[in-house]
Amino acid sequence: MRFDILTLFPDMFDAVTRYGITRRAIERGLAQLHCHQLRDYAHDAYKTIDDRPYGGGPGMVMMAGPLTEAVQDIRSQQQSAGLGPAPVVLMSPSGQPINQALVDRIATQPCWTIICGRYEGVDQRFIDQQVDELWSLGDFVLSGGEIAAMAVVDAAIRRLPGALGDEQSAIQESFSVQGPAAGLLDWPHYTRPEVFNGAAVPDVLLSGHHERIADWRRKAALEATSRHRPDLLHKPKSQ
Ligand code: SAH
Numbered sequence: 690m691r692f693d694i695l696t697l698f699p700d701m702f703d704a705v706t707r708y709g710i711t712r713r714a715i716e717r718g719l720a721q722l723h724c725h726q727l728r729d730y731a732h733d734a735y736k737t738i739d740d741r742p743y744g745g746g747p748g749m750v751m752m753a754g755p756l757t758e759a760v761q762d763i764r765s766q767q768q769s770a771g772l773g774p775a776p777v778v779l780m781s782p783s784g785q786p787i788n789q790a791l792v793d794r795i796a797t798q799p800c801w802t803i804i805c806g807r808y809e810g811v812d813q814r815f816i817d818q819q820v821d822e823l824w825s826l827g828d829f830v831l832s833g834g835e836i837a838a839m840a841v842v843d844a845a846i847r848r849l850p851g852a853l854g855d856e857q858s859a860i861q862e863s864f865s866v867q868g869p870a871a872g873l874l875d876w877p878h879y880t881r882p883e884v885f886n887g888a889a890v891p892d893v894l895l896s897g898h899h900e901r902i903a904d905w906r907r908k909a910a911l912e913a914t915s916r917h918r919p920d921l922l923h924k925p926k927s928q
Pocket of ligand 1: 832
């Protein structure tokens with residue numbers, strides 16, 4: 690799958706392309722990340738892409754012109770690669786909160802264009818004319834859309850078949866819709882040593898008895914969910 694990211698800070702995406710699971714998936718061709726510098730679409734020598742808000746008030750607003758031209762250019766690059774039309778997404782605190790169901794939907798599409806806002810945000814006419822979806826990392830305000838975009842790109846890439854070393858680990862994670870602990874948080878994990886600071890690993894995990902271990906894990910996942918996120922237990926499965 691392919692992500693085209695429009696940003697003022699393309700280098701920030703090194704965090705995804707240079708480390709861990711996402712780096713490996715990109716190197717192996719499972720995912721492609723194309724970062725586009727919004728300033729390349731500015732109309733003046735100063736590479737201006739923002740201006741003061743009509744109506745007054747603090748901060749600057751990203752202009753519709755450079756954003757629109759960038760999106761059109763990205764669209765034609767996607768078309769030349771035999772992809773698209775890819776949905777255009779703006780990262781925004783006004784957007785749909787990102788959750789595992791959204792991540793799973795993202796991972797099934799071949800291509801997305803993601804816009805990272807900065808300053809006070811983006812001219813509404815660009816949103817009305819070009820943007821298909823708004824996604825939010827949560828009910829708080831970030832300085833820019835990049836960290837939110839990286840979060841969603843990372844989460845989607847690890848859902849791609851072959852991205853994880855062990856296929857099972859994507860199924861048996863928190864929020865997964867399939868598997869033994871579907872819809873629950875993850876169960877607790879332990880590794881060596883058997884006793885640490887006086888605390889022993891639960892006996893059942895050393896028993897080698899697969900059914901009893903699976904049973905313990907299901908119960909432990911349920912317990913963790915009711916302790917940390919009781920809201921998940923009362924949520925319809927499809928959300
Ligand atoms: N004035 C805006 C905040 C702008 S923050 C407001 O009050 O809603 C600048 C940019 O950061 C936004 O345009 C958006 O792209 C990004 N951003 C901030 N918080 C975000 C969040 N929770 N999720 C996704 N993107 C966010």
